Amino acid sequence: MWITVKDGSGDPVAGHVTLGAAQSVWTFTPAVPLAWNLTYLVEITGAKDGSGNAMGPYSWSFATVTDHAAPVVTGTTPARDATDVDVVAPIKVVFDEPVSDARFSVKDPAGQEITGAVDADGAGNVMASYGWSFTTVPPDEAVPTVSETVPVRDATEVAPSTPIRVTFTEPVTGAQVVVKRPDGAVVAGVLNVDSPRSVSFLPTAALGEETIHTVEVTGARDAAGNTMAAYSWPFTMGVVAPPPNAPKVEATYVSPTNGVGALSSLTPTFEGQVRDPDGRTSTMSIQVEHDPTATGQGTGLIWSGATTSATASGSWAALTIPGGKLTDGWKIRWRARATAAGVNGAWSTWKTITVDVTPSRPAAAAAAFTGDHYTLESCFNEG
Known part of the structure; x- marks a missing residue:
C-alpha cells in the first residue's frame, strides 16, 4: 500500500509510514511539521487484503490550523x-x-x-x-575588606589544629594568603576557597610553637573589579601538650652570677638536669626572652638554642649563649625543655634574672640551682 501526502502546490510531503499491530491502521508521520493555514491532499493506493483483493484509489484533503494571534x-x-x-x-x-x-x-x-x-x-x-x-544600581566603588579572621589579631596560645581563615565583606575572587615566620620565611601551604566570601590556608607542616606568625592577605577583587588594600595580622602559636612518656628538665642552673644574684657575664651558661621516663638520652633547648615587665629594652625572643649532643637520663646538659645577644642592664627570663627520640617535653617555668656585669659587684663562687625539690645557696668571696 502507498500513502502519499501532497501540499497545495502538488509537491509530495516527506515522511514515513508505520503499520499498527493489527495491520489495519497505517500512520504517516511528516518529516517536518506541516505549514500553518495550508490545504493538503492524501492519496491511498495499492491496498490488498489477505485474499489478494485490491482496493480502488482513495483520497481526501484537509487544512491546517489558521493562527492569527500575535505573540505577546x-x-x-x-x-x-x-x-x-x-x-x-x-x-x-x-x-x-x-x-x-x-x-x-x-x-x-x-x-x-x-x-x-x-x-x-x-x-x-x-x-x-x-x-x-x-x-x-549605582556604580560599585567600595573595595572589599576583611571582616573576620581566624585566629583573631594578636591571639596567643593558638592551638595547632586551628585553621587560618579570612572572611571578606562581599564575594571576591583572586585572594592570596601568605603566612610568614618571625624571620620572614614564607610558610608552605594550600589555599582553599571555602565560600564566595571566605578562604582558608592550610600549612603543609606544623607551625612553630610559641612563635609569632604574620598573615598577609592581598589581591581579593569584587564583581565590579575593586581590589582590596593589603591586610595583615599576627598571632602566636601555643604549645603542643607533651605525651606521658615525654622527657623533662628537673632542675636548672645559670652561671656566673654576682653577689646580688644577677648575671655577671654577657655569655652565661644555662644548665639543666634532663630525665626521661623510658631512660632515653635527651637534648636540651633553651629560650631567652626580654622580661615582659621590663621597659625600654625590647620585647620577645632574644635567643634560642639546643645542645648538639644527647645527654644521658639524670645527667646535666649545658648551653652557652653566644656573644652579642645580651646587653648589660637588661632584665631577661629563660626556660629549658628536653627532647628524646623526637618527643618534646614540657618547658620548665620561666626564670627571671638581671644582666649586671659591673665589676664592683662581689663575684659569686657558686650560683643558685633551681629545681623541683632543692636549692643550693650561693657563696661569695669578698676581699
Missing part, C-alpha cells in the same frame, strides 16, 4: 520600573508561545541603542512592539 510578552527580567538592578543581570523576555526573530532594543539614558533580531511565531504573526524601563 507575559513577563520580563528585570521587571518593569525595577530599581537597583545588578549591572551584570541578564535581560530576559518571556512570550506566550514559541517565537523566533525577536529584536531587542536596549537604550541607556543617552539614547544609545543595542539592537538584536524580530521575534515571530510559527504562523508568521509578528508581535506588537513592547517596551519597559528599569534602573541599575
